[in-house]
Amino acid sequence: MTKELSVLVVEDEPLTLDELVHLLHRVPGVGQVATAPDTVSALRLLRHQEFDAAFLDIGMPGLDGMELAGLLSRLARPPAVVFVTASQQHAVDAFGIGAVDYLLKPASADRVRQALDRVRRVRAVPAPSAAAVPEPADDLAVLKVESGGRTRYVRREQVRFVEAHGDHVRLDTRDGRFLVRMPLSALERSWSRAGFLRVHRGYLLALRAVEDLRTDAVGQLVAHTAGGDVPVSRRHARQLKEQLFTAAREGRFGRVRP
Known part of the structure; x- marks a missing residue:
């Protein structure tokens, strides 16, 4: 036991x-x-x-x-x-x-x-048995994208941030931006365990993609990534800074490169 x-x-x-x-x-x-x-x-x-x-x-x-x-x-x-x-x-x-x-x-x-x-x-105390705390199925690790009559598959680790876009989400990756028909909240629930954080009503951000935090011309806090700046709302700023601090201490900060 x-x-x-x-x-x-x-x-x-x-x-x-x-x-x-x-x-x-x-x-x-x-x-x-x-x-x-x-x-x-x-x-x-x-x-x-x-x-x-x-x-x-x-x-x-x-x-x-x-x-x-x-x-x-x-x-x-x-x-x-x-x-x-x-x-x-x-x-x-x-x-x-x-x-x-x-x-x-x-x-x-x-x-x-x-x-x-x-x-x-x-x-040296083991964690509770995995059988007692089952992990949810990872059904959204790969997303199917239809664009211009072509089908391609985008892996979660390719994504730097996600932007709500009507009834779709837009995935920013090193290979371009792709629309997928689903609510942002569905990705937030699935991807939060993989290092993604809701930083704004309309944005989900991969912590590993953050290069630094900046303040724009109107005083808005933004997370700078190779794909562009992601706005950070005041209610999410503390959690983002805390998680980036932890990631930096563990050597996980800024691993994504353009």
Whole structure:
């Protein structure tokens, strides 16, 4: 039987704490989730119990999350540390002291799951059996395109971004642009697990295709790709920046070339 992960969450904002606990409980293989509103309370818990992971806010009164992580590193069996904070400014220091991940608030369900996957690797705890968490069928990895009486097939990894175009979507690839009759939401559901992110009401973007982020002449944030600039709405900007930060750290940033 796979060992369940035990997690300690240290966060002084009640709403953020509740949301993070909720997201942790949704991940298969997570057992106990203990909470502490400050570092002193956390240290009291750690006197009597070991945890596989500690999700720490950085900006807390008294001892902050960085200082708490330093104390945790002295334990006989320290938990794997995941920082959860509103700013990227401490990221270099966080990884310098051995954190396994760094989440920006508000943390998404997918990023919490990714952080726990890293915890499992560090703690050598296997993930829950694939039989218990079946993967959905990947029916849209290749799309059939009809154009000018010709039929061709476009693979998902060829696509840099997708634009909604009436009742069609337009696929931008290195070999040109192609229309396919389907809603953008269908591709979003299928391709989100393959590194595509909805960045605007009308655009789905491959993270690997992003070369950099820019601000255009009217102050709109855009993701620059070899196929052109993709607008990024304000409601999607934080998630995009967070995922690009993770991709850059793992060497997955900007792999697509013109």
